[in-house]
Amino acid sequence: AQTVTQSQPEMSVQEAETVTLSCTYDTSESNYYLFWYKQPPSRQMILVIRQEAYKQQNATENRFSVNFQKAAKSFSLKISDSQLGDTAMYFCAFPLESNSGYALNFGKGTSLLVTP
């Protein structure tokens, strides 16, 4: 069965520090996309970054980058120079198995708190 696992329910980091959020998944597909979404206290889900599985280069968006290990089925998110506004729930997401459409399967999330 396809699963997306986020093993860190809560994390805390000080402002300006770097933090890494973990995600592992299971799939039999060879070509796919992976996503990290952020949900701040406002509850608005925001796409943070996406990774194409066939690309070996890790995706980067400003202070956000991923460490994608395809063989290990690992997809971690690194946040550099953490800011107070990064406080949010972070979800790893992966397309649903046998998906004839465009729906996503989400992990349980990691609650990140950035402290001054």
Add this chain to the structure above:
Amino acid sequence: KAGVTQTPRYLIKTRGQQVTLSCSPISGHRSVSWYQQTPGQGLQFLFEYFSETQRNKGNFPGRFSGRQFSNSRSEMNVSTLELGDSALYLCASSLAQGLSYEQYFGPGTRLTVT
């Protein structure tokens, strides 16, 4: 472009009633997905519509239904509401091209069942 909009934002219903939630996708997006978010179960996929056809359905009872109109706007309906249906209902739209599954979410509808 305007983002995904959902109406209403907040709703209070009593057990046994039914409710209809609405979602307007980003202009040009043809796929609309619905998710239920609760503290205990997290984000769970309800269903996805593309060109007025339901393409995927999650593991929810038949009380949960949806539809999509020709302008890609979508509605979801929950009949015979139960207390456990209290949740944040999120709608997401996607351009639905190639392998790009990225979805853009609306602000959600907070449903409280009393």
